[in-house]
Amino acid sequence: MSKIHVTTTVNGDEVEFLCDPRETVLDVLRDRLGMTGTKEGCGTGDCGACSITLDGRLVCSCLVLGVEAEGREIATVEGIATGEDLHPLQQKFIEYAALQCGICTPGILVATKALLEKNPDPTETEVRYWLAGNLCRCTGYDKIIRAVMDTAADMREAS
Template structure:
């Protein structure tokens, strides 16, 4: 099967890969680029474990074809920390015990980062609705919501 050459920027670095026509962006990231921090929980856009930011928009990478990413800028969980300095959201997730198994965590962090970039002072309800596309089966969301609220407060300097 012939493949298409795709050129992107991933976490600030140029990245190229070959993609079969039906390859999802998720599978390209995991299998072609080797970034396995982005997870597959459902493959149908219902769980949010595969959340990435493409050209500033939060997307489920399992719902986007890899060839559609040509020329785009992609941000994954591997790009959320700066070097060995964790993003405030990452620190707060650890501090609040907002993860148990940790499998949904990358998707939550990417989605929450995208929220805080749009709204730096979300209410609890806004956090809950923004994150409604991300499933967590371990925590009951309580500690996740608290971690996001507190990270937002810290980032505002509150």
């Protein structure tokens, strides 16, 4: 099977790769681009561990073909921090101990960042609804929700 040339933007940088027509964006990110922050949990779009944004829309990267990334913008967990500085959301996850094994954390961070960009003043119910597609077996969700709510409050105060 012949490989397809794809040019896309990942975390603000233009990248090119060759991929098999059946490879997912998740496969491309991890295996072709060496970006292992995005995790594979289920491979069926049910757990949210592989969440990325594609043209600003939250998607499961295991459900998007690599060839579909042509000319589009992808944001992954690696793009959340700025240089050496953690994003406020990442800092709050540490402060609240809102992570444990780390499989779900990248997807949850990407999802909550997308939420806060869309709605900087979410209610707890809205945060819980937004994260309904992200499964975590280690932390429960209470610490995650508190970290997100506190981040939202801090970011509103800073702006």
